[in-house]
Amino acid sequence: MKKILIGLGLCAAVGVFLLTSSGCGKRQEDLNTITVWHWMTDRNKALEELASKYEQQTGIKIKIDLFAPSESYTQKVVSSAQSKVLPDIYGILDKKEVFAAFIKSGFIADITADFKANNNEWENQFFPKALDVNRFTEGNVYGVKAGIYGVPLDVTTIEMLYNVKLLKKAGIKAPPQNFSEFLEAIHALKRVGVSGLVSGWGELWMIDSFASNYAFNIMGEEKVMATYRGEVPYTDPDWIKVLDVFKQLVDNGALIEGVVTKPNKYAEQDFALERAAFAFNGSWCVNVYNDMNPNLEYGVMLPPLANSNLPMKIWGGAGSSFVVNNTSPRKDKAIAFLKWLSAKDQQAYLAKATKNLPANREALAEIPEVLSAFASSMDQVTHPTVWSLNENPVVSEAFLKGIQSILIGEKTPQQIAQNVQQVKQEQLAKKKK
Amino acid sequence: MSAETLTAQPKPRALVVKDNLKNLAFVLPAVIIFSVFYVYPFFEIFRLSLQSWDGISPTSSWVGLANFTELMRDKIWWSSMWHAAYITLIALTFQNALAFALALACDREIRMQRFYRVVFFLPPVLSEVVVGMIWQWILNSDVQGGQPIGVLNYWLTQMGLPQLVHHWLSDPQTALTCIAVVHCWKGFGWGFIMLLAGLQTIDHQLYEAAKVDGANSWHTFRHVTLPMMVPVISVVMILTILGSMQVFILIKAMVSQGLGYHTEVPVTRILLSMQESGRFGYACAMGVTFGVFLIGLSLASKLLSGKTKQ
Numbered sequence: 032m033k034k035i036l037i038g039l040g041l042c043a044a045v046g047v048f049l050l051t052s053s054g055c056g057k058r059q060e061d062l063n064t065i066t067v068w069h070w071m072t073d074r075n076k077a078l079e080e081l082a083s084k085y086e087q088q089t090g091i092k093i094k095i096d097l098f099a100p101s102e103s104y105t106q107k108v109v110s111s112a113q114s115k116v117l118p119d120i121y122g123i124l125d126k127k128e129v130f131a132a133f134i135k136s137g138f139i140a141d142i143t144a145d146f147k148a149n150n151n152e153w154e155n156q157f158f159p160k161a162l163d164v165n166r167f168t169e170g171n172v173y174g175v176k177a178g179i180y181g182v183p184l185d186v187t188t189i190e191m192l193y194n195v196k197l198l199k200k201a202g203i204k205a206p207p208q209n210f211s212e213f214l215e216a217i218h219a220l221k222r223v224g225v226s227g228l229v230s231g232w233g234e235l236w237m238i239d240s241f242a243s244n245y246a247f248n249i250m251g252e253e254k255v256m257a258t259y260r261g262e263v264p265y266t267d268p269d270w271i272k273v274l275d276v277f278k279q280l281v282d283n284g285a286l287i288e289g290v291v292t293k294p295n296k297y298a299e300q301d302f303a304l305e306r307a308a309f310a311f312n313g314s315w316c317v318n319v320y321n322d323m324n325p326n327l328e329y330g331v332m333l334p335p336l337a338n339s340n341l342p343m344k345i346w347g348g349a350g351s352s353f354v355v356n357n358t359s360p361r362k363d364k365a366i367a368f369l370k371w372l373s374a375k376d377q378q379a380y381l382a383k384a385t386k387n388l389p390a391n392r393e394a395l396a397e398i399p400e401v402l403s404a405f406a407s408s409m410d411q412v413t414h415p416t417v418w419s420l421n422e423n424p425v426v427s428e429a430f431l432k433g434i435q436s437i438l439i440g441e442k443t444p445q446q447i448a449q450n451v452q453q454v455k456q457e458q459l460a461k462k463k464k
Numbered sequence: 465m466s467a468e469t470l471t472a473q474p475k476p477r478a479l480v481v482k483d484n485l486k487n488l489a490f491v492l493p494a495v496i497i498f499s500v501f502y503v504y505p506f507f508e509i510f511r512l513s514l515q516s517w518d519g520i521s522p523t524s525s526w527v528g529l530a531n532f533t534e535l536m537r538d539k540i541w542w543s544s545m546w547h548a549a550y551i552t553l554i555a556l557t558f559q560n561a562l563a564f565a566l567a568l569a570c571d572r573e574i575r576m577q578r579f580y581r582v583v584f585f586l587p588p589v590l591s592e593v594v595v596g597m598i599w600q601w602i603l604n605s606d607v608q609g610g611q612p613i614g615v616l617n618y619w620l621t622q623m624g625l626p627q628l629v630h631h632w633l634s635d636p637q638t639a640l641t642c643i644a645v646v647h648c649w650k651g652f653g654w655g656f657i658m659l660l661a662g663l664q665t666i667d668h669q670l671y672e673a674a675k676v677d678g679a680n681s682w683h684t685f686r687h688v689t690l691p692m693m694v695p696v697i698s699v700v701m702i703l704t705i706l707g708s709m710q711v712f713i714l715i716k717a718m719v720s721q722g723l724g725y726h727t728e729v730p731v732t733r734i735l736l737s738m739q740e741s742g743r744f745g746y747a748c749a750m751g752v753t754f755g756v757f758l759i760g761l762s763l764a765s766k767l768l769s770g771k772t773k774q
Contacts, residue, residue: 105739112520129742132520224610233720235740288605289634292722297600306608424741436724439636 066118070104077384127416131173140357143178161390183390187350195328197308213335227285229307231295247344265452274444314405318386331404347412429454513748531749544728552708559648563655571663588653596717605631636726662696698769
């Protein structure tokens with residue numbers, strides 16, 4: 032009996048140890064340490080240096096935790112929200128509806144009052160488009176109280192890039208402005224044995240970005256939104272034209288081999304190592320190309336127009352933003368740190384160290400020269416997070432996977448349009464139910 | 465000694481209780497851990513599969529079996545199951561046959577036996593992401609200056625076989641088979657080690673007896689080795705099925721999200737539903753269905769191997 036009691040006692044002791052060590056017991060709160068979670072491997076060192084500078088100035092310790100790649104980071108944030116163990120400052124890398132769900136669940140603080148204080152002093156420092164990503168307007172479809180819920184750290188634009196040397200080799204004097212000029216350039220490049228366009232189309236969001244550029248250019252924003260509302264079918268001739276852009280790229284041999292399974296990292300490598308003359312990539316690439324091939328000569332251009340009557344809209348806005356945990360006991364200190372981080376000096380330092388466009392427009396004067404071309408397209412910028420509504424994710428998946436089917440020569444634009452419309456109708460019927 | 469003293473006397477009740485308590489004390493920690501980390505999550509997943517939930521909101525709505533009925537009609541889900549089954553089929557045959565052949569070879573008195581054992585066990589200890597990236601590089605179909613960059617295509621060209629140069633990973637006809645072959649390359653080491661351990665437990669007297677009876681190598685293999693190895697083969701088969709049906713990291717590393725639906729497997733579908741569509745309830749329904757399917761497959765495999773042994 033004694034042995035049994037000893038055994039049970041041991042079990043109880045192990046249980047108590049496990050429970051207390053795993054955090055069930057109330058921990059002592061350290062009010063002077065702010066934890067920041069992020070995913071930006073290229074900015075980690077610069078952020079750590081700024082954190083240490085902030086500690087020297089204020090005595091508040093900033094703990095920078097990096098979780099990469101971004102997919103793992105997103106999973107970590109979602110699972111931490113589910114178990115209510117989010118840090119003081121973190122970023123949402125997901126769609127606007129996920130951002131909204133976090134706000135509605137009370138995981139993100141409304142910092143509108145801080146932005147508006149002293150005659151909008153903090154708000155006025157930023158590019159309006161960078162702030163829009165973190166803003167919810169009155170009567171938004173997500174049902175979120177109007178306000179600003181995040182602080183942009185930098186801005187990005189996703190555009191086309193061209194290799195100056197390879198274009199010269201093919202006898203192309205100026206970068207193409209419209210789609211037919213682009214296809215002519217492709218043929219000229221092919222004649223000298225150079226591949227045309229590379230992009231990370233193994234990642235669906237990169238295809239999404241390219242396709243929505245052309246959807247806005249071919250039919251305009253209102254018609255795209257009408258399609259999302261279910262008022263215009265995907266079988267509409269304009270949508271067929273959008274899908275046909277990909278078909279033409281395939282038919283004219285404009286794409287580098289294997290583009291459909293290429294993650295963006297490999298696509299960046301291809302362009303940096305001069306295996307393709309054009310790339311579709313974001314402004315973060317300046318840093319990446321600099322690491323891979325510092326001698327690379329390239330320029331920035333908008334995707335060539337398919338319709339000269341409407342402007343080309345590109346994805347962009349806040350590249351990365353931070354939000355404040357609404358349940359954090361250090362909420363005010365976290366906001367104060369973000370105010371400091373987004374101030375001109377810190378933004379200029381970040382832009383210089385990481386070659387990213389600063390979100391603070393006052394710091395723009397101090398950016399590296401190569402980023403200016405990206406910055407000049409800020410007026411053309413749009414993003415799903417600022418649209419009045421987004422497409423149902425199931426329909427989006429059918430659309431993007433359909434484009435991949437066009438890229439591998441398996442289906443025609445008409446077949447994909449019909450298939451996507453069928454999925455759309457199913458989802459609309461489900462919503463009605 | 466009388467017959468009565470030989471008959472077992474029933475234990476007093478207090479002793480039985482004491483014995484039971486003693487056993488319970490030993491089993492209890494394992495039961496607690498198993499319940500907390502395995503049984504509870506399973507029931508939680510099942511509960512979620514009956515709800516509509518975005519994965520973040522504190523509230524979810526009850527939808528009953530709607531997620532399961534939708535899943536039954538989801539053609540993409542069933543095609544992803546078929547893709548996983550295809551990889552599993554190749555692993556069950558090609559991978560396990562290779563593992564068995566190598567285990568048989570290493571079970572004999574050969575030179576550098578230990579070296580081979582280490583070499584054959586190297587792929588399984590490598591990270592799946594690393595293996596995927598290495599093979600992505602080998603099977604790369606890019607061209608620079610008219611020369612293939614991928615190792616396989618480069619050597620095919622160098623050996624005078626340019627007609628065999630192919631877009632291995634971006635052609636739906638070959639992508640899944642390439643993934644299956646890489647999966648086999650990575651996985652055969654586990655089977656090899658287990659089968660080799662199994663071979664070494666066979667009593668050598670059985671082989672000697674067979675030799676005395678005039679059995680040749682084939683007969684010895686057919687009537688001694690194979691029947692004795694059935695329990696190990698059965699375990700290797702079950703592990704192969706479970707491992708191959710759940711393959712996904714290799715796919716992510718080799719073809720990313722590409723090729724339409726041609727390289728979709730159940731786990732990538734579950735991930736997509738959770739991450740891209742925010743449909744946690746539906747993803748849980750996929751998880752439950754897939755789990756039940758795998759349990760059924762393992763049981764069927766176990767029953768089959770039991771019958772083979774008989």
